[in-house]
Amino acid sequence: MTTPAPAPMLTPDTRDWLTASGFTVKDEALWLAALTHGSTGAKSDYQRLEFLGDRVLGLTIADWLFERNPGAEGQLAQRLNALVSKSNCAAVASGLGASEHILLGKQARDDGAAKSTNVLGDITESLLGANFLDAGFDATRALIHELWADQMDGDTGRSKHPKSALQEWAAGNQRRGPVYELVDRSGPDHALQFTVRVTVPKVGQAEATSGSKREAETAAAKAFMERFG
Incomplete structure (x- = not known):
């Protein structure tokens, strides 16, 4: 009879890191x-x-x-979107030192x-999600409060979103609204890069690249306002 292979386990270093x-x-x-x-x-x-974790995080922050x-x-939604954004979640993971433990x-x-x-x-x-299943909602909510405390107390999401600012600027200057165009999508699936161009007719355009189309649009709007606003 063949003996089944032992189930994969966390390394002691990774388990200690998670607990810490x-x-x-x-x-x-x-x-x-x-x-993994x-x-x-x-x-x-x-x-x-x-x-699962995305929903637990969204509910907790909301x-x-x-x-x-x-x-x-509108103000609550603006801050929520910023606090749960992919880039903000990545910053949390980076601060924890997650890179060394990803398989x-x-x-x-x-x-x-x-x-x-x-x-x-995604790892954050x-x-x-794993903590929610292993420890429940209350414990996971408390952990999110700890990990997001600095962002919640700081300026994350407090200023007007760049896309909203650009839309209002265009209207206030009697210009047609901004047009966003995806001009390039490159890289492997785990590290996609999106380049977006935003144009305000008869004014100009700006481009930006980021790991998601939404964030590239935001960065392009910010670049446009820095150049023409």
Whole structure:
């Protein structure tokens, strides 16, 4: 009779890192999946946990904003979008030192996926999803409050969104509204780069590149306002 291969386990260093970062580690297979990128070819990767963690994070931040901020719905939505953005989630993962613990295929690692904004952002959400399953909502909410405290107290999302600012600037100067165009999409799936051009007719245009189309549009609008606003 063939003896089944032992189930993959977290390394002691990774388990210690997770615990020191505030996560509750019970089911090691769950946490192994949370740190596994699809490029490894493993049966379980972080995609499903990322989906779950994204919702847990969104609900927690929305509730937190509602409690702390008396602003109108538009102001709350502006801050929410900024606080849960891929780039902000990536900053959280980077601050925790997650890059050293992500399991990647050789090519993805060689391509720098461990420090990719997209991958780091996804990892943050997958870890929150794993924590929700292993420790419950209350513990995960408390952890999010700890990890996002500086951003919540700081200026993240407080200023007007660049795309809204550009739209209002165009209207105020009696110009047609800005037009966004995707001009390039490149790189491997785990490190896609999008280049967007924004044009205000009879004024000018600006381009920017980022790890998501939405963030590239935002950066292009900001670049336009810095140049023409």
